[in-house]
Amino acid sequence: MSVKKRGLGKGLSALISEEIIVDEGKPSNEFVENIDIKLIIPNENQPRQEFHEDALSDLTNSIKIHGLIQPIIVRKVKNKYEIIAGERRLRACKAAGLEEVPCIIKDVNTEVSAKFALVENIQREDLNPIEEALAYKKLMKDYNLTQEELANEVGKSRSYIANTVRLLNLEGEIVDYIAKGELTSGHGKVLLGIKDKQQQLLAAKKIIDNNLNVRQTEEMTNKKTIATKSTNSKENRDPHIMDLEENLMRTLGTKVNLIQGNKKGKIEIEYYGYEDLERIIEVLTK
Structure with a gap:
């Protein structure tokens, strides 16, 4: 055979x-x-x-x-x-x-x-997520490839390439945790929603200490974000608006701010470079 x-x-x-x-x-x-x-x-x-x-x-x-x-x-x-x-x-x-x-x-x-x-290595599933992210980043840099071009070469979606490479933006210790298998790439993607690196690290250690899965990590980071906003905010914000913000942040993988006015409002979406902007646009236009 x-x-x-x-x-x-x-x-x-x-x-x-x-x-x-x-x-x-x-x-x-x-x-x-x-x-x-x-x-x-x-x-x-x-x-x-x-x-x-x-x-x-x-x-x-x-x-x-x-x-x-x-x-x-x-x-x-x-x-x-x-x-x-x-x-x-x-x-x-x-x-x-x-x-x-x-x-x-x-x-x-x-x-x-x-x-x-x-x-x-990808087909054999031999690489950990960080090795994979570093390999993608090196190929794009060394051969001047866009995420779209690399995606076509390795048989992955462009959003997959973008989300994998974004793991390298995490705090250094967290990158090591993922490389060693103490955290998953799913945990890492949730932690990317925490912009303060020290808070990222504290959250990561809590995940490991309490053996939290990705869903529990999302719930923890959402509560933490809401608590932080409540402490720092000078206004009494509508809880419904805050929930919408959290849902948008979880979907887009970046910071989102809903600003209310008397008759209209606006949505602020943060992005970190052109590739990240392309990733967000792809999510929004699916």
Whole structure:
């Protein structure tokens, strides 16, 4: 029985053929070559930063018994071979004492290699949200890509890219909490509604200490925001208006202020840069 791997993002599928067919557990591809492990070098654009020791140990033991079933994907760089996908497999091969590693050699440039490495990790769900956000940010910066262009390349929506990258705007310790899995990206998105970084951090610690889920986090931050506004406000605001503000902030992921007049009012929506404005517009025009 032949099984075909999931496709890449729309743009990458046209650039890199991913026709790796698996038949009875054995890779079959005319470009598979055994390469001296000493000639294989890491990819500086590797998005994955953490490699869990237990999982790596299990893979190492499997390779010692069965060998490497799925080849590593590389590209030729001068007299070396740079990894495109498979750094964890390479580490396990080294730990298993292999001298040669089966590889698929791709003729691609640095940009395509970086995108492929990102997509490969996303499809395996190997990246934590912060690694994913950093990878998106680096690709956009290094190759002058818009969020829309990157979204097309990796097969994600533009709003998904925007919301993921926004996690990097959180207070530094909170970013670390998400990277370590102590908080989810859902928690992070709610915490972005708290603009004061110290208050963000206090809220994050309360979430962890009380094991709050995302819904409970939303309720906590809403109450906190309302309490803060009540303390600082010089006027007795309509509770209904305040509830509407909270609902809008939760929907748009940014600060919203409803200003009432005698016969009319206005809505103030904060945004933080052009990309954030595009994200808000996309939410409003859905």
